[in-house]
Amino acid sequence: WRTILEDYLKKKKYKKDLCAEPLNPDEDDEDTEPRVVHPKTDEQRCRLQEACRDILLFKTLDQEQFSQVLDAMFESIVKPQEHVIDQGHDGDNFYVIERGVYDIVVSGKCVGQYNNKGSFGELALMYNTPRAATIVATQDGALWGLDRATFRRLIVKNNAKKRRMYECFIESVPLLKSLEATERMKLVDVLGAKQFTDAERIITQGDKADCFYIVESGEVKIMMKSKTKADHADNAEVEITRCTRGQYFGELALVTNKPRAASAYAVGDVKCLVIDIQAFERLLGSCKEIMKRNIAHYEEQLVALFGSSMDLRD
């Protein structure tokens, strides 16, 4: 009996492990598990919705899935120096920031910071790996947590759809050619899709940068105000270039750690894939050289248009 029982449990565990693989989410039987619901006041729900508005991982969910995510989220208050996540631990929750500043520490070294927006803690839940970084609150803050089971049932399942949708396109993007296939898939797992209508501003010159864009469809116009005329009334924006399917923009500020060098506007309907700065740093390190080489080309464009290159580099 014991061996039969052990055998049965082993098989069951084996099946569970298989189900936990991100690549087999369709075989997931977690749908039978009870739904997690944390009741919220109207005021809490409003704050939650605001905090989740720009979360890239939620951008490709349908309305029903998104609403289940919001139902399952719970509020968590954090104190200065509190470790929200410790590198090497198992993953319990995914977190969306409502407020607060959080250091990202990898092997004792601070590699970045979340400043009052964004989300973290998705990697351990997506890939069943130990936490890849420590996240430390540097001041009083507030987070919204999403439990592992709900994250896997909704977000990881949706990622299989995302991979099917974007795999071919991502493979065709020239910038990403040097990445390994698995790295490209990891990029697909964390990217978000955003739509813009004609004349909508996607990037504002001078703003602080927190993400990077790849054009999936439509056309994006890059416009710049001359810095030398910054205080003049006639400092109109000048068109510099246009980006179409497969091209990227918004990388410069991330590479140089400077404010956005130009503005970007949709020409007609536009769809972009968006990658946040943390994923950009983590996954696109090997593409940075290609991006840096392109700065010389930008400078030539600016010299031709304005007579100077306006110190694009740091």
Ligand code: CMP
């Ligand atoms: P996870 O590994 O679950 O827990 C730590 C989180 O830190 C990780 O998910 C990411 O969401 C986030 N993070 C941000 N920057 C990095 C980085 N450079 N390396 C690893 N994790 C990072």
Ligand code: CMP
């Ligand atoms: P970033 O500075 O982050 O935001 C504006 C983007 O416009 C910039 O990144 C580039 O991707 C893009 N761009 C295209 N041509 C130029 C150019 N000649 N100079 C600066 N930015 C340019």
